[in-house]
Every structure is written in C-alpha cells, then in structure tokens.
Amino acid sequence: xxxxxxxxxxxxxxxxxxxxxxxxxxxxxxxxxxxxxxxxxxxxxxxxxxxxxxxxxxxxxxxxxxxxxxxxxxxxxxxxxxxxxxxxxxxxxxxxxxxxxxxxxxxxxxxxxxxxxxxxxxxxxxxxxxxxxxxxxxxxxxxxxxxxxxxxxxxxxxxxxxxxxxxxxxxxxxxxxxxxxxxxxxxxxxxxxxxxxxxxxxxxxxxxxxxxxxxxxxxxxxxxxxxxxxxxxxxxxxxxxxxxxxxxxxxxxxxxxxxxxxxxxxxxxxxxxxxxxxxxxxxxxxxxxxxxxxxxxxxxxxxxxxxxxxxxxxxxxxxxxxxx
Amino acid sequence: xxxxxxxxxxxxxxxxxxxxxxxxxxxxxxxxxxxxxxxxxxxxxxxxxxxxxxxxxxxxxxxxxxxxxxxxx
Numbered sequence: 001x002x003x004x005x006x007x008x009x010x011x012x013x014x015x016x017x018x019x020x021x022x023x024x025x026x027x028x029x030x031x032x033x034x035x036x037x038x039x040x041x042x043x044x045x046x047x048x049x050x051x052x053x054x055x056x057x058x059x060x061x062x063x064x065x066x067x068x069x070x071x072x073x074x075x076x077x078x079x080x081x082x083x084x085x086x087x088x089x090x091x092x093x094x095x096x097x098x099x100x101x102x103x104x105x106x107x108x109x110x111x112x113x114x115x116x117x118x119x120x121x122x123x124x125x126x127x128x129x130x131x132x133x134x135x136x137x138x139x140x141x142x143x144x145x146x147x148x149x150x151x152x153x154x155x156x157x158x159x160x161x162x163x164x165x166x167x168x169x170x171x172x173x174x175x176x177x178x179x180x181x182x183x184x185x186x187x188x189x190x191x192x193x194x195x196x197x198x199x200x201x202x203x204x205x206x207x208x209x210x211x212x213x214x215x216x217x218x219x220x221x222x223x224x225x226x227x228x229x230x231x232x233x234x235x236x237x238x239x240x241x242x243x244x245x246x247x248x249x250x251x252x253x254x255x256x257x258x259x260x261x262x263x264x265x266x267x268x269x270x271x272x273x274x275x276x277x278x279x280x281x282x283x284x285x286x287x288x289x290x291x292x293x294x295x296x297x298x299x300x301x302x303x304x305x306x307x308x309x310x311x312x313x314x315x316x317x318x319x320x321x322x323x324x
Numbered sequence: 325x326x327x328x329x330x331x332x333x334x335x336x337x338x339x340x341x342x343x344x345x346x347x348x349x350x351x352x353x354x355x356x357x358x359x360x361x362x363x364x365x366x367x368x369x370x371x372x373x374x375x376x377x378x379x380x381x382x383x384x385x386x387x388x389x390x391x392x393x394x395x396x397x
Contacts, residue, residue, distance in 0.1 A: 121375055143381045 001039040005048040009055060012211065016179040018050045019207045023200070028052055028209055030073055031107040034116040043117070043126060058111075058211055061085065067216040072111030072209070080105060091221035091240045091319075095166040098225045101232035111210040114164060114174070114190065115202055118157035118262075119234055120147065128197030130154050145300035146236070149292075149308070150261035152193035156298070158259045159191055159201065160234060165258030166223050168266070169240035172215045176208040187213070191263035201262060219244040219252070222319035226307045235259050237304055239291070239311035241319050248278040248320075255291060255316075257308055267291035270312065279320045281313075288312035340387035341395040342369040342376070368393075 007026075009015035020026045026048040029035060038044040052058055058073040061082050068084055079085050079096045086093045099105055117123065122131030122138045131139045132154070139147050139156040147156045164187070172187040190203050204210060221242040225235035238258030244251045253274040255267040270291035277283055288309035295305045317323070345366050366383045368376045370393065376382050377393040388394065 121373070121381075125373060125375065138379070142379060143375065145381070 001036075001042070002045045004039075004046060007048060007050045009050055009052055012055055012057060012177060012209065013179075015050050015052050015055060015209055016177060016207070018048065019178070019209070020048075021207055023206045026050055026206070028111075028115075030109040030112045031075065032112075033104055033108045034112060038117060038124075041124060041126075043124060052111075052209060053109075058209075067214055070110055070213045070215070072211050072213070073109050076105035076108045076110075076113075077102075079110065089166070089170060089215060089218055089221060091166040091169060091218075091223040091242065091315075092163065092215070094223040094225070095163050095238070095240070098223075098227070098235060098238075099162055099232070100230060104232060110163060110213055113161050114167075114187075114210060114213075115204060116160050118201060119160045120157035123157060129157065129194050129199070129201060130197050131156060132197065140298065143300065144298040147298055147301055148261045149295040149297055149301060149304045150257075150265050151296065152262050153195050155193040155195065155201075155262040157201075157262055159261070159263055161191070161258070161264070162234070162238075164191060165238045165240040165256045165264040166221075167213060167215070168264040169223075169242045169254040169256040170215050170218050170221060171242070171254065172213050174210055175212045175214070176204060177211045178205065178208045180207075182211075188264070188266065193262040218242055220319040222315045224311045224315035224318060226311050237307040237311045239308065239315040240264075241312070241315045243274070243279070243316075243319055245320075249276055250274040250279065251276075255287070255312060257291060257312070260295070260304060260308055267312065269293055274316075279316050279322060281317065281322065284313040284316040284322075285309075287316060338388060339384065339397065340368075340391075340393075341397045342393070343382065343384065343387045344369050345384070 007018040027046040029049040029051045053073055059071040062069050063084055076096050076099050120131055123129050127133055127138055148158050167187040173184050174187055174190050175184050192203055194201050219242050223240040226237045227235050240256045242254040253271040255270050257265045270287045273287050273290050291312040292305050292308045367374055368382045370377050374382050
C-alpha cells in the first residue's frame with residue numbers, strides 16, 4: 001500500500017477538521033476491516049487516514065425517547081451482546097450474527113458496515129464501482145453469479161452492508177457530521193446507486209463522518225439471510241421485515257431485500273399485499289413472489305430470484321412466530 | 325496426501341496447478357472423523373485474486389483443462 005498520513009482524532013471536531021473535500025485526500029478509519037484491504041490492493045489510496053475509534057461520543061448503545069441510538073464505532077460484538085438490540089430488534093441482531101467471524105465482529109463497526117465498498121470482484125480488481133472496461137460492463141458478459149437481480153442503471157454490484165437491509169426496514173436514521181454542521185438522513189436514502197465510476201454508493205460526502213444510527217420503536221421484525229456457507233461470507237440474499245400489527249392483522253409493513261441490488265430494496269408491492277391480513281404460510285409465499293416482481297437475472301444469477309422469494313417468506317413467518 | 329479442505333490432493337489430479345485454497349496451507353494430516361468442509365475461498369496463484377488470468381471465477385470445479393490458462397499439475 002502507499003504511504004499515508006495518520007491522524008488519531010480524539011474529538012469529533014478534530015476528526016471533521018482533518019477530512020477534506022476529496023476521498024483521495026482523506027478517509028475515515030474505524031475498524032479498518034474493509035478499508036485496509038482496499039488500500040493493500042491499491043483500490044483506494046488515500047493520503048490521510050483519520051482514526052475515529054478513540055472518539056468516545058461515537059460509541060455506546062443508549063435508549064432514549066427517540067428510540068435506540070447506536071454510535072458509529074459500536075462493534076458487531078457490542079451489538080451482539082446488547083440486550084436492547086437482541087430483544088427489541090431481532091432483525092438487526094440476526095444481521096449482526098450473520099457476520100460469523102469473531103475477529104470481524106470484534107473489529108468491524110456499525111459505521112464501517114454501512115460505508116463498506118462493494119464486494120464486486122471487478123471493482124476489487126480496479127475496474128471501478130460500475131465494473132466497466134472501455135465503457136463496457138464486465139459484469140453483464142462476465143462472472144455475475146453474485147451480482148444484482150435488481151440493477152439500477154449501470155450499477156450491477158450489490159450493496160455489501162450486512163446491517164443495511166435491517167436498518168432500512170426498521171426505519172432507522174443516520175446522522176452525518178462535518179466541520180460545517182450536521183444532517184440526518186433516512187437509512188434508505190443513505191444508500192445510492194452510482195452512475196459513474198467516480199461516484200460513491202452512499203450519500204456520505206468526503207468531508208462527513210457517520211456518527212450514529214437511531215432506530216425508532218420497532219414492530220415485529222426479523223431478518224432471514226440465505227448463505228452459501230456458515231463461515232464468514234456475505235449473504236447471497238437477505239430479507240428484513242418490520243411489521244406493525246393490530247391483533248393478528250398487519251397494519252403497516254416494511255419488507256427490504258438485501259444483496260439483490262446496489263441499494264437495499266424496498267419491496268413496495270409486496271408490502272401492500274400484507275396490509276389488513278394475518279400472516280400465514282400461503283400469504284408469506286405470495287408476498288415472496290410479489291417481492292421479486294421485476295427482477296432481471298443476469299447470465300449466472302437467476303438462482304437469486306428463488307432465494308429472494310424464500311427469504312421474504314421465511315423472514316415474514318419468523319417475524320410473526322409462525323412455523324413454515 | 326490429504327489436506328484439510330474439500331480439495332483432496334490425492335483425488336484431484338486434474339485440477340489446475342495454480343488453484344489455491346486456505347486448507348492447502350495447513351500442514352496437518354486430515355482427521356478422517358471430521359467431514360470435509362468447503363470454505364469456498366479459492367484464488368489463483370497466477371493472479372493472486374479470485375478471478376483467473378482469463379477473468380473467470382476460480383474454484384475447484386471451474387479451474388479445469390477447458391480453460392486457456394489451465395496448467396496441469
């Protein structure tokens with residue numbers, strides 16, 4: 001990797017001041033589980049790293065009137081050991097436990113998970129986030145077994161965030177801070193589909209720091225991940241659901257698919273199919289079918305459509321405690 | 325000799341000489357009472373990546389003699 005300047009910030013103000021208007025000048029370092037690999041492969045070569053792990057206000061999991069606040073440097077291990085998360089947000093807990101490596105759980109952070117770069121091998125080989133060479137998509141005619149079934153424009157990679165689908169389904173908000181001030185975004189709007197190789201797949205600006213995630217009170221929620229193996233890997237497909245219930249009837253539903261497109265994907269049509277009804281195995285199957293409407297398989301990833309159907313069905317049944 | 329991992333050196337003599345996997349670097353006799361596992365982590369010794377010189381994915385099935393970059397053991 002290239003040489004870089006290192007800033008060990010101890011306050012948010014100091015960290016924000018050390019950032020710049022370009023990703024090549026400075027980037028935030030938290031757990032480093034993704035960033036350092038990218039730097040070793042020369043996919044990213046920032047001139048300065050700004051360590052935020054020693055900023056106390058970026059840690060901690062606290063309950064307040066607004067819901068649950070999770071600091072950006074909270075690790076996966078801390079999330080896994082939080083009774084507040086495990087009891088109130090089982091969908092988030094399931095997503096955390098999907099990261100099966102203790103080493104990554106000890107180092108990886110909430111902010112880092114949301115900001116991690118795509119796992120697309122063409123991106124990791126230096127062909128940019130769109131995976132293009134000479135203006136032509138390497139994904140469309142190449143190895144695409146893990147790519148999107150819901151591409152957005154030229155973006156065929158899938159969002160790598162493990163927590164993203166659950167946070168979007170739970171209606172989380174993220175707080176972004178820069179030297180100039182702060183802003184809040186819905187988690188759903190934090191993920192964006194870039195349409196150029198220079199653009200990022202998140203709404204964070206180079207001079208901003210993701211400082212916290214705030215979760216509102218949740219309904220019945222669950223996450224179901226379809227995985228190729230039990231050892232550390234990203235899911236092939238994830239479904240996260242959050243249901244507001246009146247008795248046994250669903251009054252509001254959030255269904256979000258992960259690892260099927262460049263952003264966690266709201267299955268809006270499928271959500272509507274649940275309203276006013278009790279979740280049964282048959283209904284869950286029908287909702288799973290509705291969730292994959294419009295999916296476009298590439299040459300090697302049609303299997304993901306079936307995985308998405310099943311993931312939605314199983315997440316719904318798990319949320320309401322119905323056995324499949 | 326058998327090494328940990330799904331690829332058994334004594335049974336896969338048609339695999340590419342450039343195929344690498346984690347279990348290959350564990351110098352231990354395989355315990356026959358432990359089922360083979362597959363961590364699905366393969367890479368090409370030539371490119372040091374999960375795609376081979378022909379930009380195709382690397383694994384124990386696909387790294388065979390049908391590929392131009394194939395090198396016999």
